[in-house]
Amino acid sequence: MRIDSIDKLSRWREECRRTFTAPQRKVFVCLGEACLANGAEEVFHEFQKLVAERKLSDVTVESVTKTGCHGFCSLGPLVIIEPDGTFYTKVGKADVAKIVDKTLAAREVIDRLVYVDAGTKEKKVDYHTIPFYARQQRISLRNCGAIDPHKLVDYIAVGGYGALAKVLATMTPQQVIDEITNSRLRGRGGAGFPTGRKWATCAQIEADIRYVICNGDEGDPGAFSDRTTMGSDPHSVLEGMIICAYAVGSPQGYIYVREEYPLAVVTLQKAVDQARERGLLGQNILGSGLSFDIKISRGGGAFVCGESSALMKSVAGDVGEPRAKYIRSVIKGLHDKPTVLNNVETFATIPVIIERGADWFAAIGTKKSTGTKVFSLAGKITNTGLVEVPMGITLREIIFDIGGGIPDGRKFKAVQTGGPSGGCLPENKIDLPVDFDTLTEAGSMMGSGGMVIMDDRTCMVEVARYFLSFLASESCGKCVPCREGLYQLLQYCIKICDGVGTEADLAQMEQMAKVIQIGSLCGLGQSGPNPFLSTLMYFRDEYLAHIRDKKCPGGVCRKLITYTINDECTGCMACISVCPVIAITGEKKKKHIIDQALCSRCGSCYAVCKFDAIDIK
């Protein structure tokens, strides 16, 4: 059935809401990427099968819902039973029968599956009470984990396309732009350009056609928030784009998704088809006269295609190489026409701003960075996953209160924000409020919201080497400073990691890093030296330790460390059995010895030793 008027949408919403809220109790099984990888699909089918068999009074097959990512990725597969909010972690297929018989049938909580706080050892049954969730404020992720991303009816039931109806019925395009401008929303892709101003500029340019593009390329290693939004709540992105199309007057939109996100591609395509079928995309949307359609454009996985001008070339079918943006893409973008390009998170936020108002949104966060921001927590952190928090929250709150701190009793060393082009901030910066300007001032950036946490067993020179090698190989190779400069910078970094770098090299690196920043054509090159510059700014002593003392304080750089066995050794022979080069000798219950000439410094012995008997120096 085509929904061709706003009245019809309201009536349909009532119907969807009734179906959505019909089951008294619901079992939500998270089918986000991390949970899927751990067998969530089997868990879901087992629930469907057993619930059908048991014939419980208040739980039916309709009660079992698959959802997109719930955010707490390190504990998947996740199962949540509503309305109690009972939160089960690491659920396996074998646990399902127990959950059905005990929790669903008899309302008993299964202790073994309940969340235990890593720090306080306290058990939390209701997920709302877990600090990871309690400290969040979800706007862009509002529906992630709460609805089935493959069902448009679910999105409608929770109020979806209500903002679009409001816009079409009561607002002029200029009013929409004003509302977004007043919310002071800044682009979530990283640069933080005011979204309202971008839309206003695009709308003002005389042109026969304008385009709306959603950037879902998300190439930063360690960032996965856009993937989640696209795969878990695709319609919120579509709704944001349709509202934008109305505001700037565009008939055609594109969502650029990387091919490495197969689930997001499938889910988005399905969402677009559903919206088209219902008349929410296409000609005369909701009978308003607005016509707008969306095409999914799949990217080949080049990091540089997250850069707007390269992305537009790729959408047009050309090689994804950036161009100089002396004339901005909002004026001359896709096919040289005015183009609004926003990130997934920005578009997903738009409907909420329209529904709840600019003032409500602007009151969240800080004065210059309003609203919330999604962060992907990865690396050496207890609670790996996705969180959405108000801007202005400190790094410490994100990492320690929400993220649960550093696992294995290790110490925090640094956090990299903003992906490979961002920077690494040390411990004395973690009380900084997280917003666009503060992070930039501190030598890092917001970027797409990736946070990679590093502990004291991390070598910052090696971190710089890793990210430089990523950027040097992802450089599109068009302009010289980026193509040749990042490559040469990487060679110096490798020299330092190998213990053959000099202080003169370091000076040369600093000099060329500045030239690469100024001289490069696009954002990739301009921010390319950041991993080096920010680690040098805060961890110069580590660079000097590599150069002067030929030591790696983090115990990582293989050519500069030795593994030895201390007196804690109980002679358990565990290390002997894992050593790939047979460098460890010793008898049972006697201290073992590592032959330094044979040792390849792979760290296997260190990883396997339960007695802290392996020293790294």
Add this chain to the structure above:
Amino acid sequence: MHLTINGKVIKAAEGEMLLPAIRRQGIEIPALCDHAAVEPCGACRLCMVEITRQDWNGWRRHVTSCLYPVEEGLIVSTHTPQVLEIRRTILDLYLARCPNSDVIQKMAEEYGLTKTSYEIIPEGDNCIMCYACTRICEMLGKSAISAVQRGHKKVISAPFGKEPPDCIGCLSCAFICPTDVIEWRDQNGTRTIWSRTFELISCTACGKQILTRDFADYLAAKRAVPREYFETCDDCKRVELSRKMGGLVDLAKEVAL
């Protein structure tokens, strides 16, 4: 429109880029990817200059002059210490990539460099990745070759490194290449370029080889020239024309008398 270049107010035409406007003043700006026959692309970064405006309150930025359009009131400095440092570093990087290229050596020398301060890249050749060849090929409507791979592995290549199906053997890429790295040869009535061999057609009058059959076909189709046009070479056409012209001269003499 007026702008200031190195302290001197000059006139420029709307829509023009900075580089030609600067060069018109007799100021030398190095550039490797700039070529009159193709659109600018901003790859070599050597033509970088510093710009500012009165209303920027001292804020300055660096732009590639080949791609930055002239603006009323723009203040351009072409040889500041920082601009020179950028150019020098870029040439230094070029020297590591193409240590044997005369073009690079000569330009680097002008910036006081005889030897690179970086590690010489073992797989480097004389190609400076200026994109002149791919741009001219695109302009001709063929795009038979393009830049492939990423980062410092980027090279100019035919699709998949095989014989380029869209190539017509016109040699535009080889002729525009500033460092002469594109190899080709004519022998035994054939031309080989990009590892593809083309048939050459000969002048029916003098027997000289003119151009490849694919190029002739393409021109005939594209320019709507009769196919017979390519039966004779330019020289023979000229001879024939002058013969006709000779007839005309005789006629003129008769009229004058």
